[in-house]
Amino acid sequence: MRRERLGVLRRAVAAEAVKATTARSLAWTFVAFAAVTPVMAVFVGLTGSLQPDDTVLGGSLTAAPAAQLVAAAFGAVVVTGEYSTGTARTTFAALPRRETVLAAKALVVGASVFVAGLASAGAALAIGSVLLAGDGYAPGDPFPALIGVAAGLAALAVLGVAVGAVLRHSAGAIAAVVGVALVPPLVAPVLGDAQRWVAGASPTSALEKMTQTSDAAPEVVGSLGAWPSLAVVAGYTALCVAAAGALLQARDV
Amino acid sequence: MIEVTDLSKRYGDTLAVDRLTFRVRPGRVTGFLGPNGAGKSTTMRLALGLDTPTAGSVTIGGRRYRALRAPLREVGSLLDAGAVHPGRRARDHLRWLAVSNGIDGGRVDEVLETVGLAAAGHRRVGGFSLGMRQRLGIAAALLGDPPVLMLDEPVNGLDTEGIRWVRGLLRQHAAEGRTVLLSSHLMSEMQLTADHLVVIGRGRLVADTPIDDLIERNSRPLTRVRTPDGDALGPVLARAGATVEASGDTWEVAGLSAEDVGTLAARHGVVLHELTPRRSSLEDVYTALTGTSVEFRGERRAS
Numbered sequence: 001m002r003r004e005r006l007g008v009l010r011r012a013v014a015a016e017a018v019k020a021t022t023a024r025s026l027a028w029t030f031v032a033f034a035a036v037t038p039v040m041a042v043f044v045g046l047t048g049s050l051q052p053d054d055t056v057l058g059g060s061l062t063a064a065p066a067a068q069l070v071a072a073a074f075g076a077v078v079v080t081g082e083y084s085t086g087t088a089r090t091t092f093a094a095l096p097r098r099e100t101v102l103a104a105k106a107l108v109v110g111a112s113v114f115v116a117g118l119a120s121a122g123a124a125l126a127i128g129s130v131l132l133a134g135d136g137y138a139p140g141d142p143f144p145a146l147i148g149v150a151a152g153l154a155a156l157a158v159l160g161v162a163v164g165a166v167l168r169h170s171a172g173a174i175a176a177v178v179g180v181a182l183v184p185p186l187v188a189p190v191l192g193d194a195q196r197w198v199a200g201a202s203p204t205s206a207l208e209k210m211t212q213t214s215d216a217a218p219e220v221v222g223s224l225g226a227w228p229s230l231a232v233v234a235g236y237t238a239l240c241v242a243a244a245g246a247l248l249q250a251r252d253v
Numbered sequence: 254m255i256e257v258t259d260l261s262k263r264y265g266d267t268l269a270v271d272r273l274t275f276r277v278r279p280g281r282v283t284g285f286l287g288p289n290g291a292g293k294s295t296t297m298r299l300a301l302g303l304d305t306p307t308a309g310s311v312t313i314g315g316r317r318y319r320a321l322r323a324p325l326r327e328v329g330s331l332l333d334a335g336a337v338h339p340g341r342r343a344r345d346h347l348r349w350l351a352v353s354n355g356i357d358g359g360r361v362d363e364v365l366e367t368v369g370l371a372a373a374g375h376r377r378v379g380g381f382s383l384g385m386r387q388r389l390g391i392a393a394a395l396l397g398d399p400p401v402l403m404l405d406e407p408v409n410g411l412d413t414e415g416i417r418w419v420r421g422l423l424r425q426h427a428a429e430g431r432t433v434l435l436s437s438h439l440m441s442e443m444q445l446t447a448d449h450l451v452v453i454g455r456g457r458l459v460a461d462t463p464i465d466d467l468i469e470r471n472s473r474p475l476t477r478v479r480t481p482d483g484d485a486l487g488p489v490l491a492r493a494g495a496t497v498e499a500s501g502d503t504w505e506v507a508g509l510s511a512e513d514v515g516t517l518a519a520r521h522g523v524v525l526h527e528l529t530p531r532r533s534s535l536e537d538v539y540t541a542l543t544g545t546s547v548e549f550r551g552e553r554r555a556s
Contacts, residue, residue, distance in 0.1 A: 007355075008322060015353035022345035023338050024377070086336030089303055090393070093330055094353045096302045096319040252304040 005100070012095050012104035020078060020108055029077060033070040033153075034116045037063045041124035045131025051214045057140025058213025060128025061121055064149055065204040069178055071117065071153045072203075075109045075160025076173035083168040092253050099245035106161050106241055110154045117153035121146050140212045148210040148230055155233050156181060156203045162240035165248055185220055200224030201232045254278055254432055255300060255401065259309035262295055262456075269295040271456035272309070277434045279400070282427045284447030284464065285436040288543050292456040293436045294332065297405050301330055313401055325354040329394030330403045334386040334410070339379030343370060343389050346378060347396060356397050364392040369418075383410030391419070401432040408442060420446045440536035454543045464535065471541060472533030474510040478518075479503050479527035486523045493517060503527070 020026055040063030044050065050059040082088040095101050125142055159180065164173040181204045188199035199205055199222030208216040209226035222229070255277035262270040270292040277283045287293050298304045300311040302318035310317065313328050321327055337346055347361040365374045368388040373381070378389065387410050394402060402423070408416045423446055427433045437443050443450070443464075450467055452460040460467055479502055480486050490497055495508040506514055511530035518525050 004322060011353050011355055015349045018345065018349035018352055019338075019341075022341050022349070024340035026340075081338065085338045086333055087338050089298075089332055089336050090350070091353075092303055093301050093332075094325055094350055096321060096324060250305075253298075 005097075008095070008097055009100050009104060012097075012100050013107055015095070016078075016101075016104045016108040020112065023081070026074070026078060026081065029070065029074045030112070030116065033067055033074055033113070034120045036067045036070060037061060037120045037124040038127055039063070040066070041127040042131070045128050048132070048135060050132075050137060053138075054214040055138045055140030055212045056128050056132050057125060057142050057145065058211045058215070059132060059137065060125045061149060061211040062213070063124075064121065064153070064207050064211055065181075067117070067120065068153050068156050068204060068207055069181060071113045071157040072160040072177040072181060073174045074113070075157035076164035076177055077160075077170055078105055078109055079161055079164030080168060080170040080173050084170060088168075089253055098248040102161070102165055102241065102245045102248055105165075106158045109161050110158045113157040114150045114154040118146060118150035121149045121153075145210050145212065145226070148226060149207060152203060152207040152210055152230055152233065155230070155237050159203070159233075159237045159240055162237065162244040165244040166240075185222075188222060189219065196223045197232075198222065200229045201236070202229075203233045206230045206233050254314060255403070255434060256312045256315075257296065257300070257309075258311070260296065260299060260306055260311060261308040262292075262299055262304060263307045269456055270299065270306075273453065273456065273458055274309075275451050275458060275461045277432055277451070278449075279432040280427060280430050281448040282423050282433045282435060282446055283449045283451060284443045285434055285451050285453075286438075286440075286443065286539060287436075287453040287459075289438075290455075291453045291543075293453065294405055295456075296453070297330070297332060297403055297434075297436070300403060301328070301332070303332075323354040323356075323397070325350060325356065325397035325399065327397070327399050328401045328403060329397060329399040331387075331390040331394045331407055332405050334383065334390040337378045337386065337389065340377060342375055342377050343381070343392075344374035346389065347392060350393055350396055354397055360396055360398070364395045367395060367422075368392040384412060384415055387411055388415070391422075399431075401434075402426055403434045405436050406438070407435065408437060408439065416442060440534065440539055444535040452539065452542060459542055468533055468535060468538050471538040473507055474513075475531040475533060476506045476509060476511045476514050477503065477527060477529040477531055478506050478514055478525060480518070480523060480525050482523045485521060486518060489517050489521050489523070490514070505531075 041060045044059050044062050082091055091101060092098055160177045163177045167173040167176060181202060184198050184202035185205055188195040191198055205221035206226060206229035208221055209229055257273055257275050260270055260273040273296065285293050299306050300318060318324060344361060351358055351361055365371045368391050370388050370392060373385060387407060391407060394404060408419050411419065423433050423435060435446065447464050450460060450462060450464050481502065483502065490506060493509060495506050498505040511528050515528050
């Protein structure tokens with residue numbers, strides 16, 4: 001039984017991998033996600049537009065939160081695109097275990113964003129290190145922070161998958177997941193003691209803390225550390241995926 | 254074999270399928286007929302596990318669809334030819350489907366060949382005509398070489414050659430002992446393709462019968478008559494209880510067979526230029542049947 005389920009999951013992952021790489025719109029979104037951080041690193045490096053107390057790592061990864069939003073949109077559209085084109089019916093006719101399909105999508109999106117995110121963050125750091133060399137910035141500590149950055153990118157992409165499965169509509173899903181990313185740091189300062197948790201729970205805050213940028217001041221991103229923040233984000237992402245799976249099972253396609 | 258047992262589906266206030274029970278047996282083409290909104294597509298969605306029944310069940314080969322591990326090898330289905338990502342190439346669409354059910358990749362090219370899309374496999378589906386999308390949908394249904402086919406309006410958008418091809422394909426599958434369920438609103442096409450009919454109206458079963466029986470049992474004798482002496486023939490036919498619909502000197506006589514009309518004409522010395530027995534078409538019978546079902550429902554509502 002267990003083995004059979006694993007077999008279905010393996011086939012579902014393989015099918016999702018083919019799907020994610022063969023639809024033009026998805027491919028372009030993914031390219032945009034991978035390109036935004038290194039491209040921004042070039043601009044930051046050439047213009048030297050950093051605070052004096054910033055790190056090379058933080059400056060190089062200036063656009064990582066933006067990339068994270070694109071990753072979230074990518075994750076959402078992987079699911080909602082199926083509903084807008086009607087492919088969802090074909091998918092669930094081919095793989096009636098809907099929670100397995102969702103798990104496969106989350107795995108494919110999470111893994112591809114993690115790997116491409118790690119590569120693009122690494123590339124951005126390399127670009128920044130070359131262009132900012134000798135400008136007197138502290139280097140920052142890239143390991144294991146780059147792993148954390150990639151994980152933060154992947155987490156929001158997976159959250160996009162879950163929200164997409166719940167809302168089934170591209171615009172709504174993207175708005176919701178971008179809202180989750182952007183709203184907590186805006187409202188947190190008025191929440192008093194809860195600020196530490198609310199701002200700390202924001203996926204973009206987790207990422208900024210990970211990059212050790214001087215923008216990541218506690219009054220903006222919460223006083224929770226980078227890794228605990230990431231753990232909180234990963235935790236509610238997992239909950240959202242589980243809830244979306246249960247909802248998919250119960251709902252008509 | 255597809256077994257629909259006491260199946261009901263309610264969407265809000267609407268009872269789309271109402272205690273429907275019928276079997277679709279292997280070795281023949283079963284036509285699934287009903288007016289728009291009768292519940293045909295809903296029944297198919299329930300059969301494919303896409304929607305959950307409010308009550309009752311559908312099993313395919315004795316098992317519920319959602320319990321199938323590799324459903325494309327057991328049931329080939331086409332619900333909506335438009336349900337394909339337009340940015341994906343036709344081949345890639347079939348490729349992910351094959352991968353999802355552990356179907357050998359070689360089948361992708363085989364079915365593309367079968368449906369006549371071998372040369373278009375590398376093209377993105379967005380640029381396909383409706384007919385090409387239908388062919389791709391049929392290719393997807395055939396991919397797992399399944400013993401059961403379930404196709405919703407497969408000939409929509411196909412040209413004459415395509416319609417003939419689908420007819421041949423379905424007849425061949427039935428001849429191989431497979432189960433074929435086909436819905437279509439093209440009565441003439443259904444009459445040529447199906448052996449057996451399941452007719453539903455407003456979610457309920459109206460008829461479940463061999464197509465020839467259905468036409469025979471529900472048709473009224475109809476005779477085409479052409480006569481230069483209408484003034485004499487008219488009252489004779491009326492006395493015999495027939496109703497006449499005239500257009501010029503050609504009459505459609507309902508309620509009397511050609512033999513009866515000929516005998517009456519001879520007895521009264523009326524000259525006939527044409528005397529043709531006419532069989533009711535499936536369309537005539539279907540219209541009469543579903544019309545009745547609608548009226549029947551109306552009465553029930555009122556009481």
